[in-house]
Amino acid sequence: MQKDPALYTKKIRSFYHKSRRMPSFAELADLFGFQSKNASAKLVKKLVETRILKQNNRGFLIPGPLLRGLKLLGTVEAGFPTPAEEELVDTLTLDDYLISRPDSTFLIKVSGESMIDAGIMPGDLVLMERGREPRTGDIVIAQVDQGWTMKYYEKQGCAIRLISGNKKYPPIIPKEELRVAGVVVSVVRKYV
Amino acid sequence: MQKDPALYTKKIRSFYHKSRRMPSFAELADLFGFQSKNASAKLVKKLVETRILKQNNRGFLIPGPLLRGLKLLGTVEAGFPTPAEEELVDTLTLDDYLISRPDSTFLIKVSGESMIDAGIMPGDLVLMERGREPRTGDIVIAQVDQGWTMKYYEKQGCAIRLISGNKKYPPIIPKEELRVAGVVVSVVRKYV
DNA sequence: TTGACAGGTGAACGATCGTTCACTATACTA
DNA sequence: TAGTATAGTGAACGATCGTTCACCTGTCAA
Structure with a gap:
């Protein structure tokens, strides 16, 4: 047997x-x-x-x-x-499913509720891929003033807007150049 | 050099x-x-x-x-x-971070918006651990009627309620025994 | 010009690799 | 009761393992 x-x-x-x-x-x-x-x-x-x-x-x-x-x-x-x-x-x-380019993928912890309507809660881990070209609708990590924020990326012609995933926050229209650190490719949340 | x-x-x-x-x-x-x-x-x-x-x-x-x-x-x-x-x-x-008991952890795809207020969107993957004792506030996979649903678990004394993560849906109070398939230990979402 | 050093070659070492063969013991089937 | 398949033992095999040694070749600082 x-x-x-x-x-x-x-x-x-x-x-x-x-x-x-x-x-x-x-x-x-x-x-x-x-x-x-x-x-x-x-x-x-x-x-x-x-x-x-x-x-x-x-x-x-x-x-x-x-x-x-x-x-x-x-x-x-x-x-x-x-x-x-x-x-x-x-x-x-999970590693194979979420990560396609390990050398340019980084983890970032989320604080704040600016993307809570997109289902990204404070405490979540976000996988950011550097070097990927952002497209409209993508969630990006961008440099604003001194710090970094996570926003929806929207491009209409040459105009680029960063839209928060929380209705309370207004959209950001960057004045000059926009530094995008990377595109968010996945979100991971751990309970317990 | x-x-x-x-x-x-x-x-x-x-x-x-x-x-x-x-x-x-x-x-x-x-x-x-x-x-x-x-x-x-x-x-x-x-x-x-x-x-x-x-x-x-x-x-x-x-x-x-x-x-x-x-x-x-x-x-x-x-x-x-x-x-x-x-x-x-x-x-x-990610595997080490999210998975502690690989033998009793399973993946389930989410459809429907019943947990959208908890930041779990349709299309997400959920990691469910079988055999873990659910505690109040945990998200569980439970058998209701013929199918399975994902709800918040709440226990007050002997009374057990299943609360939806979407305000539109009313809580469920199971009449007899409650079959809990497992406790949700993490959520994974993949963009792109 | 000399010396030190980092990077690479080539060969040899005992140890361990997965494989294979013949053999034994147990359990179940006909 | 005889036959057969399953599970494990023990020893041998050539191949490959990581290690080590002496040696070669540039580069760069003294």
Whole structure:
């Protein structure tokens, strides 16, 4: 009979998280109490079939989609299913999903309520991508006076306006040049 | 003179992203056109000092904080600094920041505007943790009738109410038992 | 002109890598 | 009761690992 692969998954994930690399076959044997690397090899063969692990061209272990990502269940309010078949579940890594150009992406913490109507609350983390050309409707980080603000970017012809995401605040029409630090590509909020 | 480590960082990050593991010394030499593994060894020695790389107890490469994470710049609206010293920058990995129990965390897409006052818009992704005990003020995914909804959880004594994050919707007082699928631990929104 | 030094070559080292083979023990099926 | 598949042991294999040594080649300051 097949043993439950969830237990193996958990231990391997824990190893991967702690040492930031996949275990070798010897380390796998150590993890599960095997005396022989061959026991690891047979286990790996199964886990590869269940998409938990992968192996590269030299046999080294690579985390599979089910090990790296989170399970995407469905849609709330439409009623979401809980697929019994683990293989049918779509998986997603937040880093892969949100970050396309890691070298020019930066994190900024939000304070103030100037974008609260856009669903960006104080305390949120914002991912800003530097070097991207802002388009109308984008949320940008721009230099105004001494500090930096986050506003909607709007361009009509040559006229550029910065519009707040809070009805209480008036739009800003920059007098001379406008320094845009970057475009907001995503927002992240952590409860608890 | 020291060469710019940013170029090395970029290539190594690209390798790490593609093959989901750190390169060996031979692969490093291949990446940069070295003929000798020793050239890699000397390069690694420097990159370890700049916190881009790490090495474990057997010399294998491990991604350092500057390779894995995004740079946390500061706070918008308070004016954020751009530290010249790369070593002073705090770095953060989204996966590490948002996910504490990967085995019981799931992703759900939001449709509808029932939590729009809480800054959760349609199209957002929500991270739900299963098995966590909900507390008053938490946002939960709960089973109501046939489908699932996302509401604020409120408990006063034995009375449990589910409150919508949209003033238009009335609170729900569950008649019998309440099936809570999980507690929302974070929200993620992707523009572009 | 000399010396120091950073950057790279090339070869050798013991250790560990994943793989493979033959073999044993257990559990379940026919 | 015999047969078969599952799970693990233990040893050997060539290949690759990171490390180390001596050596070469420029560049730059003294």
